[in-house]
Amino acid sequence: MAQSVLLTGAAGRVGTAILGGLADEHEWRLLDRDPPTDDHPGEFVVADITDEEAVREAMDGIDVVLHLAGDPRKTAPWESVLTNNIDGTQTVYEAAVDAGVEKVAFASSNHAVGAFETEARTPEMYRADDDYLLDGTELPRPGNLYGVSKVTGESLGRYYHDEYGISVVNVRIGNLTEGHPPIDYERGQAMWLSYRDCAHLFDRCIRADYDYEIVYGISDNDRKYYSIERAREALGYDPQDNSAHHD
Numbered sequence: 001m002a003q004s005v006l007l008t009g010a011a012g013r014v015g016t017a018i019l020g021g022l023a024d025e026h027e028w029r030l031l032d033r034d035p036p037t038d039d040h041p042g043e044f045v046v047a048d049i050t051d052e053e054a055v056r057e058a059m060d061g062i063d064v065v066l067h068l069a070g071d072p073r074k075t076a077p078w079e080s081v082l083t084n085n086i087d088g089t090q091t092v093y094e095a096a097v098d099a100g101v102e103k104v105a106f107a108s109s110n111h112a113v114g115a116f117e118t119e120a121r122t123p124e125m126y127r128a129d130d131d132y133l134l135d136g137t138e139l140p141r142p143g144n145l146y147g148v149s150k151v152t153g154e155s156l157g158r159y160y161h162d163e164y165g166i167s168v169v170n171v172r173i174g175n176l177t178e179g180h181p182p183i184d185y186e187r188g189q190a191m192w193l194s195y196r197d198c199a200h201l202f203d204r205c206i207r208a209d210y211d212y213e214i215v216y217g218i219s220d221n222d223r224k225y226y227s228i229e230r231a232r233e234a235l236g237y238d239p240q241d242n243s244a245h246h247d
């Protein structure tokens, strides 16, 4: 059944991948501080996610929120991640709970656990013959302030789920690239997420029933140090792509 979905950060790369696969599948309300440059499904709200009133208005009638908006740079300074990623995410959750939204899928990141990639483990852990695997039950271990902001976003979800019962899934996205995995970048190939699998994964976030989840968002790469088992079990994720199938 089509659901009413609010997609924040809709003008960005992840939003483009999602809409590329799911434009006709749901009723969309798109939100970004940048106006659209192309055709888009549904209505487009130009607003900043730290604008409480605008975010409240955008939640009206929404079933599911895919919250992508934020500063995606691993080098982002504290002032930016504090405003865009932490304050913005809290504003989105507060408005979602007040509006009676059922589910929020939060775009978390591999950088929430980046510090597990120690000198002793790398580059071996990026290779198919290495069995090191993070599965989402490990404690967070961010390697930069951007990662800290993603861990904080996951914690905000934990709080709003426990306190208000809203369903929450945190998707620790790997490395999204279109058409082809990153070239000459073992780490990027191990955490590759294709556009097709990205759209399917967020479709499962919209449709599945869950309480509070942390899952890894990567394709079914031969090289991997993130387990996708929880995404399969909790969401019914069934990825089609594998970085090993590209030269």
Ligand SMILES: NC(=O)C1=CN([C@@H]2O[C@H](COP(=O)(O)OP(=O)(O)OC[C@H]3O[C@@H](n4cnc5c(N)ncnc54)[C@H](O)[C@@H]3O)[C@@H](O)[C@H]2O)C=CC1
Binding pocket: 008, 009, 010, 011, 012, 013, 014, 015, 031, 032, 033, 034, 047, 048, 049, 050, 067, 068, 069, 070, 071, 072, 073, 083, 084, 088, 107, 108, 109, 110, 172, 173, 174, 175, 176, 177
């Ligand atoms: N692209 C990737 O491989 C990965 C992305 N992510 C996360 O996914 C999300 C989307 O990332 P991308 O699409 O790659 O980034 P992007 O920079 O292409 O898109 C982000 C969008 O959010 C909007 N935005 C940023 N701050 C905003 C604010 N305060 N109010 C309203 N809109 C705002 C921007 O205008 C932009 O259109 C981010 O939260 C990022 O941290 C996580 C891991 C990997």
Ligand SMILES: O=C1O[C@H](COP(=O)(O)O)[C@@H](O)[C@H](O)[C@H]1O
Binding pocket: 071, 072, 073, 074, 109, 110, 111, 173, 174, 175, 176, 188
């Ligand atoms: O969280 C993110 O991660 C991806 C992959 O990280 P990288 O360390 O391989 O660059 C990055 O491309 C994306 O911009 C970022 O938001």
